[in-house]
């Protein structure tokens with residue numbers, strides 16, 4: 001199966017994007033909390049030129065509004081984990097979608113729900129808030145059979 005590859009790294013310099021591409025990445029993570037707008041715009045252009053997609057990550061309304069002002073954004077990740085306290089709160093996705101869902105939809109941007117998703121209920125919750133994809137780490141890494149675990153997160157049983 002062909003599966004798109006996301007380079008989930010703290011990207012702060014342009015060379016990291018070329019490096020990710022050279023290793024086969026299809027997308028990179030750009031974290032609004034650590035990048036000025038100008039850098040995000042420039043990195044987004046480079047991604048497009050390389051045929052890559054940028055997943056732009058936000059945590060709060062202020063970061064989301066900055067990102068929504070940038071042209072050409074196609075994919076936004078809402079992180080439920082505060083980078084300052086590391087506390088996870090999945091209602092962050094719902095709150096930001098309630099506030100900015102209309103403009104996100106209008107712009108045709110896809111939203112990824114990120115962090116703290118461990119159960120089918122967690123996934124269903126962010127889905128109902130309007131996200132069309134999820135970024136999951138911990139709950140899958142700990143599983144022996146990630147394929148089954150992914151299906152489980154979506155509430156499906158896999159016939160073996």
Ligand SMILES: O=P(O)(O)OC[C@@H](O)[C@@H](O)c1c[nH]c2ccccc12
Nearest residue numbers: 079114115116117135136137138139
């Ligand atoms: O392991 P989790 O809770 O399923 O989260 C995955 C991913 O969202 C998380 O690793 C992540 C996304 N962006 C980040 C930025 C910093 C630290 C961690 C992250």
